[in-house]
Amino acid sequence: xxxxxxxxxxxxxxDITDEAVYQQRRKFIKQLxxxxxxxxxxxxxxxxxxxxxxxxxxxxxxxAPRQTLKFKPQARAENMVITAEKKAISYNNFYEFGTxxxxxxxxxxxxRTSPWQVTIDGEAEITGRFDYEDILKKVSLQERIYxxxxxxxxxxxxxxxxxxxxxxxxxxKPTSKARYVAFETLxxxxxxxGQRNAWxxxxxxxxxxxxxxxxxAMHPLTLMAVGMYGxxxxxxxxxxxxxxxxxxxGFKSIKSIVRISFTSYQPPTTWNILAPHEYGFYANVNPxxxxxxxxxxSERLLTSGGLFDQQRVPTQLFNGYAGEVAALYNNMDLSKDx
Amino acid sequence: MRILSTQPRLLALKSFTHLACLLTAVGAFxxxxxxxxxxxxxxxxxxxxxxxxxxxxxxxLCVTPLSRWRREPLWLRLRRLLGLYAFFxxxxxxxxxxxxxxxxxxxxxxxxxxxxxxxxxGMAAYLVLLALTITSTKSMQRRLxxxxxxxxxxxxxxxxxxxxxxxxxxxxxxxxxxxYFAIVFILLWLRRDKFKRMxxxxxxxxxx
Numbered sequence: 397x398x399x400x401x402x403x404x405x406x407x408x409x410x411d412i413t414d415e416a417v418y419q420q421r422r423k424f425i426k427q428l429x430x431x432x433x434x435x436x437x438x439x440x441x442x443x444x445x446x447x448x449x450x451x452x453x454x455x456x457x458x459x460a461p462r463q464t465l466k467f468k469p470q471a472r473a474e475n476m477v478i479t480a481e482k483k484a485i486s487y488n489n490f491y492e493f494g495t496x497x498x499x500x501x502x503x504x505x506x507x508r509t510s511p512w513q514v515t516i517d518g519e520a521e522i523t524g525r526f527d528y529e530d531i532l533k534k535v536s537l538q539e540r541i542y543x544x545x546x547x548x549x550x551x552x553x554x555x556x557x558x559x560x561x562x563x564x565x566x567x568x569k570p571t572s573k574a575r576y577v578a579f580e581t582l583x584x585x586x587x588x589x590g591q592r593n594a595w596x597x598x599x600x601x602x603x604x605x606x607x608x609x610x611x612x613a614m615h616p617l618t619l620m621a622v623g624m625y626g627x628x629x630x631x632x633x634x635x636x637x638x639x640x641x642x643x644x645x646g647f648k649s650i651k652s653i654v655r656i657s658f659t660s661y662q663p664p665t666t667w668n669i670l671a672p673h674e675y676g677f678y679a680n681v682n683p684x685x686x687x688x689x690x691x692x693x694s695e696r697l698l699t700s701g702g703l704f705d706q707q708r709v710p711t712q713l714f715n716g717y718a719g720e721v722a723a724l725y726n727n728m729d730l731s732k733d734x
Numbered sequence: 735m736r737i738l739s740t741q742p743r744l745l746a747l748k749s750f751t752h753l754a755c756l757l758t759a760v761g762a763f764x765x766x767x768x769x770x771x772x773x774x775x776x777x778x779x780x781x782x783x784x785x786x787x788x789x790x791x792x793x794x795l796c797v798t799p800l801s802r803w804r805r806e807p808l809w810l811r812l813r814r815l816l817g818l819y820a821f822f823x824x825x826x827x828x829x830x831x832x833x834x835x836x837x838x839x840x841x842x843x844x845x846x847x848x849x850x851x852x853x854x855x856g857m858a859a860y861l862v863l864l865a866l867t868i869t870s871t872k873s874m875q876r877r878l879x880x881x882x883x884x885x886x887x888x889x890x891x892x893x894x895x896x897x898x899x900x901x902x903x904x905x906x907x908x909x910x911x912x913x914y915f916a917i918v919f920i921l922l923w924l925r926r927d928k929f930k931r932m933x934x935x936x937x938x939x940x941x942x
Contacts, residue, residue, distance in 0.1 A: 487773020495907035498772055548905075550774060598907040689850050689903070691842065696776065696835065702769035703830075706776060708837040 462627040467537035467557045478541065479552035480700035481625045487698070488632045489546070490651055492581065492588040495598040499590075500632035507587055507631035509652075514637075518578075518658035521569035528636055532622065534567060535559035539626075540619050540640070543697075545681045545715045547645040550696045556640050557623030562614035570610065570658045577613040578663035579606045579639060580655035600666060606650035607663035607677070608641065609724075617642055617720055620653075643714040643721045645679045676734040680725065681715035685734045740808060747812055755819045758786060759826060766834075776834040783830055787823035788896055788914065790816055791863075795893065795921045814870055817889075821867045824860050852902035855895050862892035887932065890925070894918055 472478075490500040493507075512528040537557050545551040565577065581604040583591060590597030612618065619640040622629060629635040634651025641648050647667050657663070667675035674688055683693045697707045714721050725733075762782050765771050771778035794816040801809040832843050847853050866886055868874070875882050897918050901911035922929075 483773040491907075497774070497777075550777075595907075595909045598905075686849075689852060691846065691849075694839075694842075696774075698774055700769065702771075702775050703763070703766040703779060703834050705769075706834055706837065708835075708839070 462630055464627055465537060465557050465623045467539050467623070467626075470539040470541050470555070472541065476541065477553060477697075477699045478555060479698055483698055483700060484552055484554050484624065485630050485633055489646070490632055490634070491598045491600055492590045492602065492604065492652075493632065494590055494596050499596075501630075503589055504631035507635070507652075509631065509636040512636050512654075514653060515655045516568050516657075517655070519571045519574035519660055520658045521571065523568065531564065531637075535563055537622065540621075540642075542619075542640060542642040543715055544640070544642070544646050544649070545695060545711065547647055547675065547679070547687060547692075549687075549690055549692060549694070549711075550698050551709075551715075552698050555625055556619055556621040557626065558619045558621035558637075558640065560616050561618045561620045561639065562616065564620060565613060565656075565658075568658070573660045574658035575610055576659045576662055577608050577610055578655075578657040578659050579608075579650045579653050580604070580657075581650055582652045582654045600670060603654075604650060604666045605663065606639070606648055606665050607659075608648070609662075610658075611724055612641070612721075615721060615724070617717060643681060643717040645675075645681060647675065648679050678725075678728075678730075678733050680730060680734070681711060682713060682730055682734065683711040684713075685731050744808055744811055747808070748815060751812060751815050751819070755790075755822070759783075759823065776830070780827060780830045780835060783823050783827040784900070787820050787827055788900065790820035790823060791889075791893055791896065792914075792917055792921065794820060795889070799921070799924045817863075818867060818870060821863045824863055828857075828860060852899050855902070856899035859892045859895040859899060862888045862895075866892075890922060890929075893921075 486501045487497050488500040489497070490504065493500040493503040510528070513525050514528060514531060515525050517523045537559055539555055539557050541553060541555045543551050543553050581602075582588070583603045585591040588597075588602075590600075591602045608618070619642075620637055621634075621640045622637050624630075624633060629638065631652075634649075634653075637653050638651040639649045639653065648665075662677060665675075665677055667679075668677055681692075686692050692711055694708050695711050697709050699707070712718070762771075762779060766775045766779045769775055771782075794813055797809050797813040797816065801807060832838060832840075836842050836846075847857050866889060869878060869882060869885060878885065897911060897914045900914065901908060904911060
């Protein structure tokens with residue numbers, strides 16, 4: 397574990413510019429620029445947001461700016477190194493918005509997450525379509541700081557805000573036939589360039605689908621996240637709601653969920669369909685089972701810092717959550733059910 | 735067109751190549767150490783150097799057809815320099831993997847080279863580039879005689895190997911590797927007469 401003692405030069409919470417002040421100042425600068433230009437360049441451009449963009453990255457382009465959330469915070473160990481927010485929200489796998497890591501942050505900013513509805517169906521007493529707001533009313537938000545271990549052998553430490561998935565699922569009264577839970581991501585080619593064009597979307601057959609065994613879904617560690625770093629999720633991270641299963645590889649954590657189905661059978665999952673020899677249904681983090689193209693025995697922890705500030709840490713079985721979840725897999729051969 | 739005489743023009747071309755390649759290598763490295771290469775500067779720098787090497791190698795193979803087409807023999811004298819920079823960037827590519835990704839874990843490096851076919855293939859291609867680099871001097875060319883050309887023909891195997899290495903390394907999006915395959919195909923197709931000659935020579939020499 398990396399132990400950092402803050403230098404006197406390091407900023408504290410008290411030094412952070414108030415967001416309202418920051419926004420106001422930007423608005424002022426932009427107005428000034430507009431006035432100075434007379435018939436400004438901004439007006440001549442088809443999309444005036446471009447001109448505004450010259451003043452740096454611009455939050456005004458975001459259809460739904462991230463809102464501050466109310467939640468029960470998790471106590472933080474003093475030496476806990478949380479990944480810089482900038483990294484966590486600009487380095488994403490979300491092929492619906494493009495396959496390269498910076499495609500999602502560039503292509504998802506106008507993604508509409510309101511209104512948003514989630515269909516609940518399958519082996520449950522209560523099914524139907526529910527408004528996202530109504531789902532949120534029935535749960536209480538809490539913070540969970542998890543290490544997100546990507547199958548590509550890197551990890552980040554992210555403060556999620558959400559609620560235990562089981563709390564939600566129980567409300568729909570799954571029947572005894574419900575042995576698995578299947579999830580689906582939105583299909584909207586108009587908003588998601590990767591779904592319009594197989595070249596941009598990595599040749600995946602959309603919608604992106606994922607699934608958990610019901611005991612995995614009901615496990616108290618399994619989180620339905622609606623926020624991160626104290627605010628609502630940015631679209632590139634799976635707004636408005638996404639799964640976080642901390643002992644599994646990141647691709648199990650399906651984003652922008654529109655459907656939750658209780659099934660009696662093991663549901664198909666996207667990466668397993670695409671490359672079954674590389675990605676199993678379970679996808680439990682396991683240092684002993686290597687990916688065909690790289691070892692999973694260690695991982696690079698992306699926190700902040702450049703090339704000379706890197707850490708490679710040993711990967712732990714179940715991503716360090718073995719104490720909580722190992723019992724779920726007691727009678728399984730994890731090298732076969734990878 | 736030819737305002738300058740041959741020597742100054744060659745000097746200008748070479749200076750430009752040196753400047754562009756060195757600035758690119760150093761610039762990317764600077765952005766990397768100052769954490770300006772996105773979420774994962776390590777992957778970014780490895781991929782950047784790898785692709786720079788591949789692009790330069792492709793450029794090296796463009797020199798001959800282009801200089802024939804434009805009747806510009808001067809360009810041929812740039813070919814070795816471009817090839818050496820392809821090797822230079824390939825070295826940076828591997829060094830970045832070993833140093834920044836694997837944190838100098840040599841045992842892991844060796845086991846990865848052996849166990850992962852795409853890395854094995856990439857390494858094989860690197861050894862070809864290494865052999866070509868070592869034998870790139872005029873004196874080596876004289877000393878090897880006819881065998882020099884035979885050795886340097888290995889680039890026609892090394893280049894496709896590099897593209898397969900790239901293709902195998904990507905997870906799902908194969909658009910870019912496919913474009914590279916197409917370029918390699920065209921560059922090799924332009925040399926079809928040469929390959930036919932080589933093939934005939936082999937046949938006739940094996941019959942003797």
